[in-house]
Amino acid sequence: MTSFALRRGLMALPVLIGVSLLVFVMARVIPGDPVLIATGLERAHPEELARAAQRLGLDRPLPVQYADYLGRLVRGDLGVSLRHQRPVVDLILDRLPATLELAGVAFVLSLGLGVPLGVISAVRRGGPYDYLAVLVSVGGMSVPAFWLGLLLILIFSLNLGWFPASARGGPLAEAAWAIFSGGGIRPLLRSLSHLVLPSIALAAPAVGLIARMTRSGMLDVLGEDYILGARSRGLPERSVIYRHALKNALIPVVTVSGLFLGRLFGGAVILETVFAWPGIGRLAVLAVGRRDYAVIGGAALMVAFGFVLVNAAVDLMYAALDPRIRYG
């Protein structure tokens, strides 16, 4: 098992190097001068621009820049943001918790809705409940994210006044801790109330994907011999479905958690803007607009690293769960 984990870890290395190369090339080929964008047209001055560019090392040959970049990456140095005049690591660490929190809640939400919907539609295959479950779940993944976000704000913030329209209501973990440390339940309620709308909007497409995976997983498993066996032994249908079938049907759902993470990030980029959520997705897209190379690289690497990490964890978990996977 340990050697499998090691090998799995080693596999991630070339991927991360590849990502660093891709992000480096990508950032450099986009036209647009970061210094000019930062200075603004009204204050631009050609001499200053050339001088600043030289200082930033932007006029050196690309391979030299990349080698330099990689060298600093290995030492854990992601560089300094041109726009914010701060180390990229700090910028990311400031914003990462907000994105993780939003994505985490959305993930839980999409599992909580997607799995039951998938089960219903598998167990009642072809029946009206199947159709309804499919329409709900597929409907959720068919609405453009930013429109859904704005509609939620109009309905639930403006008209009903149930939830705040934007911003983060304080870190969720801290708010939860407050209950135990005597801060009462209000911080938690506040934090959650701010999370409701963005996490629903973010979860909407994932619900459909999870429901779809669960449904086909269930259909797959329900046809297996051991389920037929359990049924023939007269076990109650409820127990067959939930104790035997669902457990196995969920394995494939787990294996795509990494993919979900990627998709959630894509949604976060849009929804963090709509909901003024102080996360890393917005940071990354703004950085592309401003040609803030260090930030683009840092954010992309961070997301890729998260993706690789989750995938590796899933593989290990899968190997642990499923005896058919060989460790060799």
Next chain:
Amino acid sequence: MDRIKTWVGHLRNDRRAALGLILLIALLVGAVGAPILSPHSPNDFFDGVRETPGTEGHPLGTDSVGRDLVTRLLYGARVSLLVGLGATILAAFVGFAVGAIAGYWGGWVDRGLMVVVEVFLSFPAILLAVALVAFMGPGLSSVVLALGAVGWTDFARLVRGEVLALKEREFVAAARAAGAGDLRLIVRHLLPHLAGPMVVMGSFALASAVLSEAALSFLGLGVSPPTPSWGSMLADGRGLMRVSPHLTWIPGLAITLAVLGFNLLGDGLRDFLDPRTRY
């Protein structure tokens, strides 16, 4: 032909897929028939801006600069379909090539290509698309290329997996014994077996491409004006949701229904081909 007949039979039993198909036929009719069905030209300007639906001469009203909305909607169907199909075909083509080569040759080729796939897969897709569009300049072809560039990895993984399984099968050995070369073997013998799963995945990819086009429009990187695309119509109307809600409801619903159509059709096709497969 027989396959199609059985499929039509299957549709009768699968009302989800039937609904999907109806939505897509409507989309196709709108796209193809746009010049005939439209009351105006998509770039005709009228004096009344943001007219509400039901205004005389403008069944769905006019947009933020006074163009007929139903006309823009119909022509927009073409653009959205074009973007979706273009991006999907591009993704499927690249994905098939990479997946088939990796799966067929295996070994170092496979490992190397899979690292590339992993790199693209773990790279935040939206950042890649944004960067590509910034690089090429917003426009129809940039959007197609950008969405193709982020979509091909799914196809590559699918094809590789299928090829790995197929190449052990007898018919491959038989074809090889009959003297078929590698390329011929892949295209003539493996591809037909892959068509089904690829069509299913293509249906889902189309759905996601139409949505991604809207997302790019939201970020200001969609097709260039005055090209009507549903994504750009939706993005244009989003600041006007309070005063002219129809400017978002109409393209928003159009996108939702089209994407729903592709998703439902994909689900139905997959159920029909093999209910047990998962994507």
Next chain:
Amino acid sequence: MSFRKCSALILVAVMIIALVAVGCGGEAGPSEGGRLVVGNNSDVASLDPHMATDLYTIRVCDQIFDTLVRLDFDGNYVGSLAESWSVSGDGTVWEFDLRDDVVYHDGESFDASDVIFTFERILDPELESPRRNELGLVEDMRVGDDGEADLIITLREPNGAFLSTLLTVYVVPEHLVGDLGDKPRGSGPFVLEEWVPEERIVLSAFDDYWGDRPLLDELVFRPIPEVSTRVVELETGGIHLMDEVPGEDLERLEALDEIRVTSAVGSNYSVMGLNTAREPFDDPNVRKAIAYAIDRERLVEVVYPGTAVAADGPLPPSSWAYDEDFSGPGYDLERALGFMENSSVPDGFSAELLISEGERMERGAVLIQSMLEEIGIEVEVVTQEWGTFLQSLIARDYDMLRVAWTTDPEPDALMYSLMHSSSEALNFTGLSSPDVDSLLDRARAESDVEERAALYREVQSIAVEEATMIYLLHENHVAASADSVHDFRPHLTGAFYFQNTLGAGTWMEVD
């Protein structure tokens, strides 16, 4: 969900609120207290005021730091850290008398050496401040001896626009410069309490401010990039003040009792630039044809309803050099066609119109496209993402482009770099007029405001006649606030001022 129903609900809500308000009655006067939350388009980039370039960063820096002079709401220079100033007859020596009652947020006193330190910091090439170039005109500065003014600045050459460069020179003393990255402090009306990136900046009133203490106890800036979200936050009480209100929403918001809309004519102009290095834009007839073919009123009405005014020339109505009697080329299709007929391309031609991304840019572009079609010009709209767009502009890689120019109302800042032939980087249309050059140079060297205004008006006439830039419109700064906020109005530069040193201090009804 029917939106008619929603608006009916809102209407009922409004009526109830209005009734309650009437019930409470009584007009209260300005009072101290309250927490005002501002919804900004974007977070600040950093709080080092000498690195600030964007409006939102400057807006926050204006609260924490102070400058020698500020602009009042009518665009006149008023003293801030400087009590008074004078300029020598040749326009090179500027003398400032400084306030002696100014203290920083840490209690230390302000003096002339802090101004000199600030200048030196900005001029230090290591810092790479975007202001460095502007201050390059300073030859010498020194603390005045007894009997002299407090601060004496000598310029390399006479410059009547010098005060304009001081507007963003935020004074930071040497003993506070080390804190800029961490907890920036200055001598401004508000003290920074907390900055949570992308979430909020919290400021509190500075009790020892040299002017009256601000009436607001607390001032909060929240970044909310999406304008629809910002409007909802305003309506639901999440924020009390926002700007960049969409013109289409104005009428609706103005009708609401709990919302107040205020606006100021901005100090900017939006143009369509024509690349004279390319055919057929080298032909003045083509350029004039375009100038007459654009219906500016229609453009404003459709794309910027209530948030812009049609332009006659580069000088906005907010500028002291503005000429009421001047009128630019109006919309006149006949004349436009006439110019086309006499041009090198009587049968029309096709060209690209380059714009940066954004809904209003796109809407404007398609309108211009349809207007130019009327005189036989087939326009292809090309959108570029902002960074790419800037690159194309600097490289003059375009046929026609749309861009807005925003500065303080100093005409030198508004016009010099775009129109002077020596300004290689930014004179992107390639305007080359010896008359314009000499007028701009003379106006820069002149200190008398009346003289300068006359010179800039002359520049305006020639620039409009040359028509390398088609002057389209001036955008307003439109702000909306909750009805509990009193005595606020946006500044013509887009800045937000809440202290009373520039006018009435903003205050809030506290319940």
